[in-house]
Amino acid sequence: MNSIWILPASLLLDLGFGDPQGFPHPVRLIGKLARYMEKSTRKHFSSERFAGIITAFSIYSISFIFPWMIIKLSQHLHPFLGELASTFFIYTSIALKDLLDHSKDVYSALHENDLEKARIMVGKIVGRDTANLGEPEIVRAGLESVGESLVDGVTAPLFFAALGGPTLAMLYRSINTLDSLFGYKNSTYLKFGWASARMDDLANYIPARLTAPLLCVSSAILGFYPIRSFKIMIRDGRKHPSPNSGLCESALAGALKIQLGGRNYYSGIPSEKPKLGDPDRKLAPNLILDANKIIFLTSILSSVLFLGLGQVVHLMFGTFF
Template sequence: MTSIWIIPASLLLDLGLGDPQGSPHPVRLIGKFARYMEKVTRKYIVSEKIAGIMTAFSVYSISFIFPWIIIFIFRYIHPFLAELASAFIIYTSIALKDLLDHSKDVYSALCEKDLDKARFMVARIVGRDTENLEEPEIVRAGLESVGESLVDGITAPLFFAAIGGPSLAMLYRSINTLDSLFGYKNQAYLNFGWISARMDDLANYIPARLTAPILCISSAILGFYPLRSFKILIRDGRKHPSPNSGLCEAALAGALKIQLGGRNYYSGVPSDKPKLGDPDRKLVPNLILDANKIIFLTSIFSSGLFLCLGLAAQLLYGKFFQS
């Protein structure tokens, strides 16, 4: 069970420390283990789909079990050590500070009128081609990354941490990592990555639908356009091919009265994404800071809601086993 202070402590650790670059980060270890399992299963299993399933569930199992073992050992030594370890593990599963910092780097480069630097900075957070992007498209890329990463990098791991502790948070992080590694609809991963993509859709389903309305509320508190945010969420949120990715992007587009989506290029190949929102305002650099304010407040409110849900689950769990 997760103590009430652990989720806020994890958020504070993330805001204070960010992504620990100089140490073996659990998410990077998950990625390395996934690549190793991919080589093993592809070598010995003929069916790509079965190889992908074996890889995925091997990674999911290890990602869940290791934090559980660590917490168990620390709890045996002292319960408070177990809570400290829990806070640290959950902290490594979220990336609020990194998301804000990377988008601010894009904003700063645009303010310096250095498009080459801005293209380089935005390339760190998006997968599309960036070498020919002009200022509005750089802004759009940054905003779309922020909107999409809100769930993947912040609220979804917090949701699972609140209801299931550090093991469930790290299990979610492994699901998201495998989707980013294998969830491509190309010849190499269409079959192998099938389960990774489906599991990511499933894991994000509830967090995305809880987070998007909270984003609308946050935009109201910050003085943006909450009614437009909710309208665009309802109207455009399900246009995206992913069942989850478009929800917060649409809510953010409405809150800022802008339009996201359109044509991107990946390795020179055009890809048309659905347009979310209306182009009432031009895409200018200051929108990145506005989006960051909304993302930050949404993260705080979401963590509070999820903590309440987690406490309710604990109460129900306790009553169930006492009856």
């Protein structure tokens, strides 16, 4: 990706427009295609794990090849059209505005003392049961969602876009989408979703370890608790079942001097998650706005760092994608 303006332009487009409903979005198309292929491979292969592997790598290949073809065709017509196509695909791989807007919706409902609305709003961004959550648990759910989604929805796509261009960003987005569809440890997807879950862990490994320290830096710039953030990240970051999700969640918990994790319910079944951070402050609605400030600044710092890394990689090795 030779044009240094493409990554910032993509991020600005996301901040300006987010994910417009009804707009033909590549990520939604990936999800629909994945569901179709799941039915097909389950029908044709007796081994659930093998069917899942075939589904995953077929989707990964399509998600890489089609953007590459569209960009190459656009470049053939005019170099600027190629840059516009590249910008579009990177823009659709990022979800910063939606992440911030959804969490603000939860805050607004709590600020209005409308618990029922807040439960509905937070239910749109978490997988746990929300019908009976009280205010502190709604706040916790919202904070855990933004902490976990920072890498998946923002910094990892930026990382891969900076290093490998729009095709690599879309490949990452397909990996993350399949994990969200199939990466469940239940009877339906434990075997079928094995490859999708492992690939997501692998893809997020480096971005998560670059993002979490930047979150600590953001908390320092914004006047929160950076030393606590770093200490909690080191202490609790590996407690989470995911090898990546706990890093940013624990760094966020430390920055806000709160505790995340605990008991959640999924379809009425309790699930204990490791506790991250210390309960020095109560879980109040205003913490959602504080978290959004940290998430936003971390995203900006990440884009600057990754853009610099991408330029170094390009100068040393050239453009591969």
